[in-house]
Amino acid sequence: MSKLTVEIVTPERVVYSGEAKMVIVRGVSGELGILPQHMPIVSPLKVAPVRILFEEGKETIIAVSGGFMEVSDNKVTILAESAELPGDIDPDRAEEAKRRAEKRLSDKTSDLDIKRAEYALQRAIMRLDVSQK
Amino acid sequence: MAQGIREVKRRIKSVKDQRQITKAMKMVSTAKLRRAQDQAQAGRPYAQKVQQVVASIAAGNTSFKHPMLQTRPIKKTGYIIITSDRGLAGGYNGNIIRKLIQTINENHKSQDEYTIFVIGRKGRDFFVKRNYPVIGEVVGLPELPSFADIKDIASTAVKLYADEQIDELYLCYNEFESAISQIPQVNRLLPLQSVDSAETGSNYEYEPDAEEVLASILPKYAETLIFSALLDAKASEHGARMTAMGNATDNASDIIDRLTLFYNRARQAAITQEISEIVAGANAQV
Numbered sequence: 001m002s003k004l005t006v007e008i009v010t011p012e013r014v015v016y017s018g019e020a021k022m023v024i025v026r027g028v029s030g031e032l033g034i035l036p037q038h039m040p041i042v043s044p045l046k047v048a049p050v051r052i053l054f055e056e057g058k059e060t061i062i063a064v065s066g067g068f069m070e071v072s073d074n075k076v077t078i079l080a081e082s083a084e085l086p087g088d089i090d091p092d093r094a095e096e097a098k099r100r101a102e103k104r105l106s107d108k109t110s111d112l113d114i115k116r117a118e119y120a121l122q123r124a125i126m127r128l129d130v131s132q133k
Numbered sequence: 134m135a136q137g138i139r140e141v142k143r144r145i146k147s148v149k150d151q152r153q154i155t156k157a158m159k160m161v162s163t164a165k166l167r168r169a170q171d172q173a174q175a176g177r178p179y180a181q182k183v184q185q186v187v188a189s190i191a192a193g194n195t196s197f198k199h200p201m202l203q204t205r206p207i208k209k210t211g212y213i214i215i216t217s218d219r220g221l222a223g224g225y226n227g228n229i230i231r232k233l234i235q236t237i238n239e240n241h242k243s244q245d246e247y248t249i250f251v252i253g254r255k256g257r258d259f260f261v262k263r264n265y266p267v268i269g270e271v272v273g274l275p276e277l278p279s280f281a282d283i284k285d286i287a288s289t290a291v292k293l294y295a296d297e298q299i300d301e302l303y304l305c306y307n308e309f310e311s312a313i314s315q316i317p318q319v320n321r322l323l324p325l326q327s328v329d330s331a332e333t334g335s336n337y338e339y340e341p342d343a344e345e346v347l348a349s350i351l352p353k354y355a356e357t358l359i360f361s362a363l364l365d366a367k368a369s370e371h372g373a374r375m376t377a378m379g380n381a382t383d384n385a386s387d388i389i390d391r392l393t394l395f396y397n398r399a400r401q402a403a404i405t406q407e408i409s410e411i412v413a414g415a416n417a418q419v
Contacts, residue, residue, distance in 0.1 A: 009178050009182060011176050011179045011180070011280040011360050012280060013176075028340075028341060028345070028349075029341040040337045041337055041339070041340055042186055042190070042337045042339055042350075043339070044345070044346060070337070077182055079183055079186075081284070
């Protein structure tokens with residue numbers, strides 16, 4: 001069976017690159033599982049963990065925010081504003097960010113602030129999620 | 134004469150100290166230049182990929198009417214200018230500021246017609262002091278800037294365009310050609326030039342649909358272009374500083390040579406004079 005090549009790229013560096021059996025992402029319209037021979041597809045992604053499944057039943061989880069995915073020729077490319085492997089995440093910092101975002105949300109100021117706080121909160125929750133796995 | 138000699142000696146010492154500083158700065162810049170180039174290199178795959186996706190969407194569906202791809206009558210122009218936080222970089226800041234001002238003078242009659250976003254303390258000070266319409270600024274960027282550092286200003290600029298507050302957006306920065314040559318550039322960022330679609334990639338399926346994908350990718354594309362310009366500008370800054378400090382070091386060496394020659398001559402003249410005085414004195418006593 002053919003394999004998928006997976007690459008996760010941010011503007012600063014290539015975060016992850018390797019082979020996999022399956023990639024599971026959360027697109028804006030729902031969860032997507034990508035297997036080899038998938039047809040070419042482009043989809044923006046939600047702030048959510050990306051799961052990369054390997055042949056031996058192992059898996060890697062990567063925290064991805066502000067990105068989109070492109071699949072073509074058995075190659076999955078995820079372009080994101082930020083992407084972190086579980087080991088790169090500082091749980092204390094994420095916890096702190098979560099508290100800050102929650103506080104800002106409960107204070108309620110202008111529209112834009114709420115949007116940004118919600119986005120920050122999502123990211124913090126996702127990071128905590130990923131780091132605990 | 135003795136007074137003059139001491140003064141020259143002191144100047145030699147002071148120029149030597151200056152040379153030490155400029156030499157150190159040159160070496161620091163050389164190291165930073167290499168790192169900045171590495172970073173620019175590391176950011177390239179992302180930029181390329183985004184461009185490729187945008188190009189393939191644009192190539193597949195020419196019927197799109199996304200505002201970021203469309204030209205509209207220009208009432209107000211936005212400029213993003215990238216300068217450095219610190220000086221001593223030769224003509225680095227001067228060149229790009231001059232270029233922008235020249236462009237502004239050519240194209241605009243009043244300050245209502247344009248607005249400026251500044252990155253870097255040098256540019257900020259310049260434009261704010263002269264009462265230019267600066268509406269966004271970022272200063273104190275770290276040595277190796279991250280995407281998050283300029284995300285705010287980039288998305289603000291892109292949003293102003295989307296809201297039709299500005300009708301075009303230009304990006305001014307020093308393009309890195311080599312360590313000794315940086316070219317000031319004023320490039321139009323928005324509306325996006327027809328993306329080069331020579332590479333007809335695969336025919337994608339879009340999830341949920343092409344229009345939505347385009348709407349989410351295009352702003353990212355613009356932000357990415359701003360970020361890669363910033364990385365380029367950083368490399369240019371270090372290149373410019375390296376060259377400027379290299380020249381300063383060479384000049385200091387020249388000055389030291391000249392002063393040393395003068396010093397030795399003066400010293401010898403003083404000795405000769407002293408000897409002839411002694412000899413004359415001895416002769417007079419006989």
